Amino acid sequence: MRERSDEQLMKSYADGNMEAFEILYERHRGPLYRYILRLAANPATANDLYQGSWEKIVKARSRYKSSAPFRAWMYRIAHNHVMDHFRRLHPAGNTTPDDMADNQAEPDEQLATDQRQQDLLAAIHSLPPEQKDTLILKIEAGLDLQTIAEVTGVNRETAKSRLRYAVNRLKLILGNQGPRTEI
Amino acid sequence: MTMDPKDRKSEAGQGRNWERDLEVIQANYSGLEANEPPDLLDQAILNTARREMAAKRRKPLRWIGAFATASVFVLALTIVLQQDHEPMKPGRPNGAKLDAAAPSEAQESSRRDAAGAVAPDDGLQESRSMERSLLMKQSAAGKREDGLATEPVSVPASAPIVAEFETVPVAAGKELSVDADFRLEEAPAELDSIEGFTDEDAELKSKTRQNAPMINESAARKQAADKPVDTMGNVVAATADKDESGELADPEEWIQRLLLLRQSELYEKLEEELAAFRKAYPDHPLPRELEN
Incomplete structure (x- = not known):
């Protein structure tokens, strides 16, 4: 039996099929959670934002049009939810990388995981929010530039530029940390 | 401004470089621990989704409830409006609900005004009050005597005076009736036939006899001026x-x-x-x- 697409499943759920939602949730729970976790860095905040994002998706099901790609729609809702959260925390201006860096993983976890991965995560956390958002949408969610542009509400060139800056910055940070991290 | 071919070449090379670097980062990133949401969080989200679904199913019932309430309200309103319009139907005088026992205050006052305008006579009023007391005594006597069906008719407080005379039982089974062409002139004679009067009522009787023509004239004027009144104090007909x-x-x-x-x-x-x-x-x- 052929696997149903995300769009079909979402439409089916909007029509009242709970089973369709369970399949859809199972498909996207991991990537969406990690996307939010990388942005928030703090697991507790990430859990709240993750739950809030799915609640918004559930509530917006009747407005979903099956002609639109589901992943772009889902990440857009999650992106807006996370950005709203940080705007509420810092109403005066943008969230700075330092704000994000405060939400580092627990020290115990750091010791338990591989140092190289920790370095990479730390480097990602140090990126400016827009660059980090774009990079995670690319490497975690696997979205193309056009979809990233739609999700973040910018044009394609801006999204591409952010991604390039993010990569160059990571290269710079990880290159200065010695042979542990190779790019 | 044109770009030097060397610069173009180096920029293209840089473009390829960052894309390559991105691939390396992506490979390193995929080696990271795959964090998953906690099971409790999964359950909470799925429960939310189920709840929303159930709420959606309940919505039509709410709509039906609201519709039923609105229907009952409209029905009640229709009935009330219909009842308000019913008295306007032909067959009822003046399009007003007239209670047989008690005409409305407005009708009563207008009737009194009309009567007062025609015959504002103290003697007449005195005579009326005398007659009223005589009639009360007579009805009481009639009751004492034989207990016949000549019970005193309970004249409504608002009923016109003329109606009171019409319903007076003069003797057993015999009634005065204004409908029968104002035969009040016969009333004094009839008064003699009433049993149960004492001597002290003689003065009242004689006064009543003296005032009878006045009463008759007044009653006639009243009946002519006002709408005819039947024995129950009802207004009879519109025209x-x-x-x-x-x-x-x-x-x-x-x-x-x-x-x-x-x-x-x-x-x-x-x-x-x-x-x-x-x-x-x-x-x-x-x-x-x-x-x-």
Whole structure:
């Protein structure tokens, strides 16, 4: 039996099929959670934002049009939810990388995981929010530039530029940390 | 400004470089621990989704409830409006609900005003009060004597005085009736036949006899001026030329009424009635008094 697409499943759920939602949730729970976790860095905040994002998706099901790609729609809702959260925390201006860096993983976890991965995560956390958002949408969610542009509400060139800056910055940070991290 | 081919080459190389670097980062990133949401969080989200689904299913019931409430309200409103319109139907005088036992205050006051305007006579009022007391005594005596069905009719407080006389049982099974052409002049004679009066009532009787013509005249004027009143104090008909069923009155009765109006010197009313009579019975002969 052929696997149903995300769009079909979402439409089916909007029509009242709970089973369709369970399949859809199972498909996207991991990537969406990690996307939010990388942005928030703090697991507790990430859990709240993750739950809030799915609640918004559930509530917006009747407005979903099956002609639109589901992943772009889902990440857009999650992106807006996370950005709203940080705007509420810092109403005066943008969230700075330092704000994000405060939400580092627990020290115990750091010791338990591989140092190289920790370095990479730390480097990602140090990126400016827009660059980090774009990079995670690319490497975690696997979205193309056009979809990233739609999700973040910018044009394609801006999204591409952010991604390039993010990569160059990571290269710079990880290159200065010695042979542990190779790019 | 044109770009140097060398610069273009180096920029293209840089472009390829960052894309390559991105691939390396992506490979390193995929080696990271795959964090998953906690199971409790999964359950909470799925429960939320189920709840929303159930709420959606309940929505039509709420709509039906609201619709039913609105329907009941509209139905009630329709019934109330229909009841308000019912008295306007033909067959009821003046389009007003008239309680047989108690005419409205407004009708009563207007009737009193009319009566007062016609005969503002102290003697008449005194006579009325005397008669009232006599009648009360008579009815009480009648009750004592034989317990016949001549129970005192409970005259409504708002009923016109004329109606009181109409319902007075003079003797067992015999009643005065205004409908029978104001036979109040016979009342003094009838008073003699009432049993149960004591001597102290003799003065009242004589006064009543003296005032009888006045009462008769007043009652006649009142009946002519106002709408006719039946024995229960009801207003009989909206117009003089038609009875309750809407049919034309008997011409002879009508002529009697016209004569009464003439006698009462209500010439305006007489003119109107006469015109209506002529319209209804153009060929019916009129008495000489009315032809003038």
